[in-house]
Amino acid sequence: MSEMPAAHAAARELPPLVELTQLQQRGVDCVFCGITLVPGDVTDLGDQLADVFGTAVTWFPRAHPRCLGGVS
Numbered sequence: 001m002s003e004m005p006a007a008h009a010a011a012r013e014l015p016p017l018v019e020l021t022q023l024q025q026r027g028v029d030c031v032f033c034g035i036t037l038v039p040g041d042v043t044d045l046g047d048q049l050a051d052v053f054g055t056a057v058t059w060f061p062r063a064h065p066r067c068l069g070g071v072s
């Protein structure tokens with residue numbers, strides 16, 4: 001049996017897209033702490049829809065599993 005980590009992807013509210021750096025918006029850096037992500041220590045948060053100055057934008061945030069909460 002295997003469980004998909006996506007099950008708790010929405011455990012924490014994402015910061016507003018406009019407050020993030022370009023690297024965070026592109027999923028290069030963690031959306032929560034801003035540190036560059038490395039393979040094996042990444043949770044893909046899936047596609048998110050954001051409103052940027054009245055325009056609907058789809059983006060693909062990623063984060064450290066620990067930054068999503070649940071583990072202190």
Ligand SMILES: [Zn+2]
Pocket residue numbers: 030031032033034035063064067
């Ligand atoms: Zn992080």
